[in-house]
């Protein structure tokens with residue numbers, strides 16, 4: 001795919017490129033309309049018959065969609081159509097939100113980052129082979145999670161509902177650590193959704209992974225001023241060195257007010273924030289190696305790995321140790 005370029009939609013009847021929000025939201029209200037950005041997940045979903053849109057509404061030409069800017073309150077606003085490659089290299093992101101830059105840089109491959117957008121990254125569908133392979137799993141209307149009794153080595157180790165898939169978005173992990181807000185727009189207006197409510201666990205709903213209502217889309221992501229800067233860590237462990245989803249990842253921040261946030265990826269339906277008592281212990285500092293080991297184990301105390309993924313406990317513990325040590329000793 002070309003840099004920021006277009007894709008050829010597969011069977012959709014029409015493909016719209018609105019340049020105003022009125023036009024985009026009105027198009028999205030038509031039956032069978034779906035939002036589209038870089039198409040790196042959407043086209044495979046269409047090819048696999050998971051979605052069958054009549055109209056694709058390309059959201060990449062809307063006002064401020066590709067803008068990255070600090071607002072007057074010092075919050076960092078990132079348009080939903082900003083590509084992952086831009087996120088990985090933008091000087092403002094590097095200066096204020098380096099964990100997000102690292103998360104974006106870790107996604108897939110260079111062509112994928114050049115086409116894929118932040119909005120699409122947050123709204124991508126889950127990567128379970130049963131779901132994608134048209135198996136009658138819970139998300140496909142079946143009455144059991146095929147992965148729970150089948151092949152589950154890449155799935156979650158914390159239970160967040162009947163479906164045990166791990167959310168695939170790398171950017172979501174950093175944004176959860178920032179306690180970012182997602183600016184959402186729909187025909188009935190605009191609203192700001194806290195990141196912890198934007199991605200929803202399978203206990204809440206199975207038909208989608210976000211709390212977006214019908215016809216609603218992501219307009220921008222806002223990282224609050226208090227989460228910018230400080231110390232930031234993002235580490236992603238993959239099975240192979242590139243072009244892969246996280247087995248486990250971690251975003252860890254020590255904000256300028258000294259508060260610590262620790263969020264794991266690849267372990268649950270949603271980014272998994274460790275309990276705040278552990279974050280407080282890390283924030284208080286003065287940690288020995290034994291203390292760090294104890295905190296890492298405490299963070300994983302409630303994990304219930306599946307038949308094929310207990311190895312994720314070791315990876316998560318290792319990433320927690322590395323991230324805590326970096327925050328504690330910098």
Ligand SMILES: Cc1cc2nc3c(=O)[nH]c(=O)nc-3n(C[C@H](O)[C@H](O)[C@H](O)COP(=O)(O)OP(=O)(O)OC[C@H]3O[C@@H](n4cnc5c(N)ncnc54)[C@H](O)[C@@H]3O)c2cc1C
Nearest residue numbers: 037038039040041042108116117119120121123169170218
């Ligand atoms: C080989 C491969 C490897 C990958 N590796 C990774 C990885 O390592 N880490 C990772 O995080 N992801 C990975 N991905 C997933 C994904 O393709 C990218 O993360 C990308 O960011 C998706 O963005 P997009 O703009 O292409 O979204 P699209 O494909 O255009 O859309 C994805 C979904 O979001 C919806 N959508 C798009 N934009 C919006 C919006 N603004 N508001 C509401 N809904 C919207 C679409 O309807 C669709 O359902 C990978 C994908 C592939 C094919």
